[in-house]
Amino acid sequence: MQYADIDIDDIIIKLFNGSASVSETMTLAKWLGQSEENRQYFERQRAEWNLSDGAVAASAYDCDAAYNRFEAFVRRKEPESPCDDNMDDTSRRYLGLTTINKSWRRWALRAVACVAGLLLIMSGTWFAYDNYTQRYAARFAGMVNVEAPAGSRAKLALPDGTVVWLNAGSKLSYSRGFGVTDRRVHLDGEGYFEVGRKSDLPMTVCSDNIRVRDIGTKFNFRDYPEEPMAEVTLCEGEVGVTSVKRPGVETVIRPEQMTLVDKRTGRITTTSCYSADKRLWTSGELVMDGMSIHQITNIIARAYKVRFVIASGRVGHLQLCGTLNLDRENLDEILSVIAKVGNISYNVSGKTVTLK
Numbered sequence: 001m002q003y004a005d006i007d008i009d010d011i012i013i014k015l016f017n018g019s020a021s022v023s024e025t026m027t028l029a030k031w032l033g034q035s036e037e038n039r040q041y042f043e044r045q046r047a048e049w050n051l052s053d054g055a056v057a058a059s060a061y062d063c064d065a066a067y068n069r070f071e072a073f074v075r076r077k078e079p080e081s082p083c084d085d086n087m088d089d090t091s092r093r094y095l096g097l098t099t100i101n102k103s104w105r106r107w108a109l110r111a112v113a114c115v116a117g118l119l120l121i122m123s124g125t126w127f128a129y130d131n132y133t134q135r136y137a138a139r140f141a142g143m144v145n146v147e148a149p150a151g152s153r154a155k156l157a158l159p160d161g162t163v164v165w166l167n168a169g170s171k172l173s174y175s176r177g178f179g180v181t182d183r184r185v186h187l188d189g190e191g192y193f194e195v196g197r198k199s200d201l202p203m204t205v206c207s208d209n210i211r212v213r214d215i216g217t218k219f220n221f222r223d224y225p226e227e228p229m230a231e232v233t234l235c236e237g238e239v240g241v242t243s244v245k246r247p248g249v250e251t252v253i254r255p256e257q258m259t260l261v262d263k264r265t266g267r268i269t270t271t272s273c274y275s276a277d278k279r280l281w282t283s284g285e286l287v288m289d290g291m292s293i294h295q296i297t298n299i300i301a302r303a304y305k306v307r308f309v310i311a312s313g314r315v316g317h318l319q320l321c322g323t324l325n326l327d328r329e330n331l332d333e334i335l336s337v338i339a340k341v342g343n344i345s346y347n348v349s350g351k352t353v354t355l356k
Contacts, residue, residue, distance in 0.1 A: 006027060008028065008031055009045070011024045011025075011027060011028050012028065012042065012045050012046075015028060142175070142176050143173050143174065143175055143176070144173065144174055144175070144176060144178070145171065145172070145173045146166065146171070146172045146173070147166075147170070147171045147172075148166035148167060148168055148169065148170045148171075148189070149168070149169070150168050150169050150301075150302045150303070150305040151168060151302075151303060151304060151305040152168055153165065153166060153167055153168060153281075153282070153284075154166040154170075155282075156172075158174065158178060158179065158185075158196075159178050159179040159180075160178065160179035160183060160196045160198055160201075160203075161196030162183075162193060162194065162195045162196045162203065163193075163194045164185075164191050164192070164193055164194075165191060165192040165279075165282040166189065166190070166191050167189060167190035167191065167281055167282075167302070168299075168302035168303050169189055169224065169302035170187065170188065170189025170190055170191060171187070171188045171189060172185055172186070172187050172191060173185065173186045174186070179198075179201075182201070183198065183201050183202065183203040183204065184203070184204045184205075184206065185203075185204070185205050185206070186205075186206050186207065187205055187206070187207055187221055187223065188207060188208075188223065188224070188225060189222075189223070189224055190220070190221065190222040190223075190224065190281070191205075191220070191221050191222075192218075192219075192220045192221075192279045192281075192282050193205065193214075193217075193218065193219055193220075193221060194218045195214050195215070195216050195217050195218070195219075195237075196216065197215060197216030198215070198216070199215055199216070202214060202215050203215070205221050207221075207223035207230060208223075208225075208244065209223055209230045209243065209244050209245075209261060209263045210223060210230045210232070210241060210242065210243055210244060210261045211241070211242045211244065212232055212239050212240070212241055212242075213239060213240040213242070213250070214237070214239045214240075215237070215238075216237060217234065217235070217236050217237025217238065217239055218234075218235040218236040218237065218279075219232060219233060219234045219235060219236075219237075219239055220232070220233040220235070220275075220278045220279050224298065226298065227295070227298065228262070228263055228264065229260050229261065229262060229263065230260070230261040230263060231258060231259070231260055231261070232253065232258070232259045232261075233257075233258040233259075233273060233275050233278040233279075234253050234254060234255050234256070234257055234258075234275065235255060235275040235276070235278075235279065236255055237255070238252060238253070238254055239252070239253060240252050240253075241253060241259045241261070241268065243261050243266035243267075243268055244266070245265065245266025246266040246268075249268070251268045251270060253270055255275065256272060256273060256274070256275050257270055257271070257272060257273065257275075258270070258271055258272075258273040258275075258278070274289075277289060281299075283327070284325055284326045284327030284328070285323060285324070285325050285326070286299055286300075286323065286324040286325075286326055287323050288320045288321050288322050288323065288324070289321060290319050290320075290321055291319060291320060292318070292319050293310065293315060293316065293317075293318040293319070293320065293342065293355070294310075294316070296320060296338070297310070297353075297355070299326075300326070300331075300334060303326045304326075304331045304334075305351065306331065306348075306351050306352065306353050307351055307352050307353070308352075308353050308354075308355065309352060309353070309354045309355070310355050310356075311354050311355065311356040312344070312355070312356045315342070315344050315355050315356060318342050318344070320338065320341050320342055321341075322337070322341055324337060331348075331353075332348075335348070335353065338355075344356065
């Protein structure tokens with residue numbers, strides 16, 4: 001329900017959970033004072049709240065009764081005055097009285113009474129809400145762990161609507177309160193994120209080396225423990241990247257930019273890129289855009305559950321270009337392509353692949 005471009009429902013919920021500000025409480029009081037329909041709507045919302053899991057019973061509140069009690073109290077405290085409605089403005093000013101009409105005075109008293117009553121609810125619901133959070137804290141205890149083992153990929157939807165693809169050999173963990181108490185995940189490996197927008201609770205993706213702060217974007221996050229560099233590529237929106245070694249320095253990147261973080265020094269480097277290539281792995285494609293042979297073999301090793309040995313110094317310095325499809329092609333087909341592109345030979349013995 002809207003009132004003066006303000007969502008009254010949001011304020012009502014804040015009131016019930018004890019987080020409404022003074023200005024929001026005043027706004028709600030004015031809205032309640034406007035009509036009986038508004039007060040009835042408020043009472044229905046309060047009844048639904050009390051029946052839900054998110055609240056415990058609060059003290060009954062009646063805006064009219066609160067107003068009547070408050071007005072009677074004010075009248076008992078007011079001194080008798082010789083002024084009446086026929087008194088001119090000069091006399092009123094001389095007596096130090098405000099020149100307002102009776103209907104406005106009655107509305108003002110009603111608004112103040114509403115505020116007084118709402119503040120009573122706030123004090124009661126705050127303690128009730130505190131008890132509620134303690135009572136339900138156990139429900140959010142513990143972590144949820146998701147893993148894409150070597151030779152597989154995984155796709156999942158987080159409780160807030162965020163969609164995550166995990167590449168082979170990746171592990172993702174988040175709290176059971178994700179989306180309610182926090183939006184923080186920890187990732188070892190590679191993941192592509194399409195983050196659900198929730199501006200009041202930004203999402204954070206962390207590894208042991210970097211932290212990415214985000215509100216609602218699409219980006220690729222890569223930090224495998226065995227690799228010397230961590231990488232974040234932004235497809236849409238805006239994110240802030242921070243190195244664990246330099247926690248006070250945040251680098252903001254924009255679409256079609258990639259950030260590389262040196263895990264040893266914490267140094268951050270930002271370059272332009274074609275971000276679409278960085279997420280093609282979600283459909284099984286590996287785009288080798290000048291990638292080192294070490295990066296390529298690490299990816300293939302996780303996809304096919306094998307181990308690589310580079311037996312030649314020349315091979316160890318290779319950088320290759322091209323595209324491989326790890327879903328459609330078997331290991332031998334992949335190795336054949338790499339051998340032709342890099343002018344190298346290979347040998348497979350069980351789960352070990354030797355390049356020379």
